[in-house]
Amino acid sequence: MSTETSLHDTRRGLWIALAIVGFLGLMAAGLWWGRPAYRHFKEQRYLRMADEFLRAGDVRRGLLSLRQAQAANPRNVQTATRLAELLTESRSPLALGWWRRVVELEPTAENRMRLIAAALQLENPPYPVANQTLQEMIRLGETNSAQYHVLASQWALQTRRIPEAVAHLEAAVRLDPTNLLHQLNLATLQVQAADPALSEPAYNKLVQISETSNDPNLQVLALRSLVTVNLARGRPVEALRFSARLLNSPAAGFNDKVQHLTVLVSAGDPATNTWLHQLQQEAGTNAARIxxxxxxxxxxxxxxxxxxxLETLPPSLRTNPPVTLAVADALVALQDWDGLEAWLSPQNWEAQEPVRLTLLTRAARERGQRSLAEGYWRRVLDWPGGRGEALAAVAQILEKWGWHSEVEEVLWALVKRAPWHDWAWEILVKNRYAAGDAAGLFQVYSAMYEAKPNALEVKNNLAALGLLLQRDLDRCRRLAREVYLADTNNPVWVSTFAFSLHQQGDTATALKLLERLxxxxxxxxxxxxYMAIILGSQGRRDEARTYAALVENQPLLPEEKRLLQTALGETNQQG
Incomplete structure (x- = not known):
């Protein structure tokens, strides 16, 4: 074979090889670039399936399809929002976890307010998630909207802070003076005032809106308020009159019909059971209404x-997630622990499995089966699925039962697995602080510091607690200095660093830092x-007492009280 032929064959072989490599490269590129398109196709397919199932009233398969769409694209905020909305409508304990996910994906003021609204609907007092999110909006400067003040007023009202609720609604009216909804909300709040000079004009305002407004939604809201007010005032006949008008409105919903049941019971109306049966028929196969x-x-x-x-419903409907929980709630209310165990044992609640296991824990405990109860409980705490939403739901249920030590266990399991749940950290802190447990607080903040090593507030609080307890002093002194240098004008950071210097014998510098504030x-x-503690240690007790008077009614830790008493020369008194 000639050299020329050999060279030609070699070149042809190279071209073939390059062509194959190029073809494979194009295939690989097609596969790579095609992945997002395929994921989008799957996501859209699952969303269409969810729509079809939900239109047919099949909540279980609708939820499953939404979760499959979310799995195809975990960062799609619209899918997460639809999941959150559906779970809220079904009053699922998982709903708040999905609203938090929506905020995580798209941290806007609007989404934070949607989380607050859901929390006020689904949480138990004192509404920790709602409160924590409201505080977050304050820190972010997102309070200059009427909607924020409406939500803040709802939280204040539901936690019995009536003057604060009124102030927020007045702010909403100032920000949006032409919006009759805010005026209606303010009247709804004022009508509860003990002073007739305030409550009666507000009542008349509600009646006026219900009779003259051209907006059917405003009319409905006014009528709802009038029903509630008259029930609270012990005037069931008036409540019944307004409720009947409300039901005639095309804007009335199923919940208004359920409230009418409450009015009929209050009025002692013999039509109560007839109305109840009618609503049961109307609920049909709608899991949320059921x-x-x-x-x-x-x-x-x-x-x-x-x-x-519920036992008359088809088995396929009774095993639909929200209805399944309703059956369990009825069995708990009846204290039918054998029935609860028999109902729950063969099931699998998928994403809500920790809730089922928690109910089984109670059934076993109530029947005296301690080892079985402990086994169920371990499975709750060790459950590996999800992003913590199910454990958050368990905490809500346990709080309702008054199982406080178990709530603590669940919160610890939650923050270790999903440390972004700030509300859970806040409850752990609040509980330790209420108990005056500085050592427990130190434990919480030590864990929080591991999860959030760059959070200045966490660093500061861990440092302050370590200094008070004389624990891990080298690290705590270092953290106090780091926080101070990060912002030398922050009074709290300055006071922690000053206390650290005082403990190390440099009280003169500590006082200079504080007096510069x-x-x-x-x-x-x-x-x-800390002003009082450090001034008192220098013999400046009159000045120290001036500052001590400012914290006289404040919740101090026992260690702070002892230091304060020593500084003021009051060591003979109890801490």
Missing amino acids: TVLASWLNDRQRAREALAW PEEARRRPEVAV
Whole structure:
């Protein structure tokens, strides 16, 4: 074979090889670039399936399709929002976890407010998630909207802070003076005032809106308020009159019909059971409506009726997630622990599995089966699925039961697995602080520091607690210095660093740092306590007592109280 032929064959071989490599490269590129398109196709397919299932009233398969769409694209905020909305409508304990996910994906003021609204609907007092999100909006400067003030007023009202609620609604009216909704909300709040000079004009305002407004939604809201007010005032006949008008409105919903049941019961109306039966028929196969009506019965000690009705539903509907929980709630209300165990044992609640295991824990515990209860409980705490939403739901249920030590266990499991749940950290802190447990607080902040090593507030609080307890002093002194250098004008950071210097014998520098602060900052309780301690240690007790008076009614830790008493020469008194 000639050299020329050999060279030609070699070149041809190279071209073939390059062509194959190029073809494979194009295939690989097609596969790579095609992945997002394929994921988008799957996501859209699952969303269409979810729409079809939900239109047919099949909540279980609708939820499953939404979760599959979310798995195809975990960062799609619209899918997460639809999941959150559906779970909220079904009053699922998982709903708040999905609203937090929406905020995580798209941290806007609007989404934070949607989380607050859901929390106010689904949480138990004192509404920790709602409160924590409101505080976050304050820190972010997102409070200059009427909607924020409306939500803040709802939280204040539901936690019995009436003057604060009124102030927020007045702010909403100022920000949006032409919006009759805010005026209606303000009147709804004012009508509850003890002073007739305030409550009666507000009542008349509600009546006026209900009779003259051209907006059917405003009319409905006014009528709802009038129904509620008259029930609270013990005027069931008036409540019944307004409720009847409300039901005639095309804007009335199923919940208004359920409230009408409450009015009929209050009025002693013989039509109550007829209306209840009508609503049971109207609920049909709608899982959300079934759950609302069953909850109404359970809440009024009519759990046996709820259970009897739920047992008439098709098995496929009874095993739908929200209805399944309604059955369990009725069995708990009846204290039918054998029935609860028999109902729950063969099931699998998928994403809500920790909730099922928690209910089984109670059933076993109530029946005296301690080892079985402990086994279920371990599975709750060790459950590996999800992003913590199910454990958050478990915490809500346990709080309702009054199982406080188990709530603590669940919160610890939650923050270790999903440390972004700030509300859970806040409850752990609040509980330790209420107990005056500085060592427990130190434990919480040590864990929080591992999860959030760059959070200045966490660093500061860990440092302050370590200094108080004389624990891990080298690290705590270092953290106090780091936080101070990060912001030398922050009064709290300054006071922690000053306390660190004072403990190391450099009280002169500590006092200079504190006295450099504006007087208003020095009078803040969290700073004033250290002003008093350090001034008293230098014999300046009159000045120290001035600052001590500022914290007299503040919740101090025992260690802070002892230091304060020593500084003031009051060591003979109890801490």
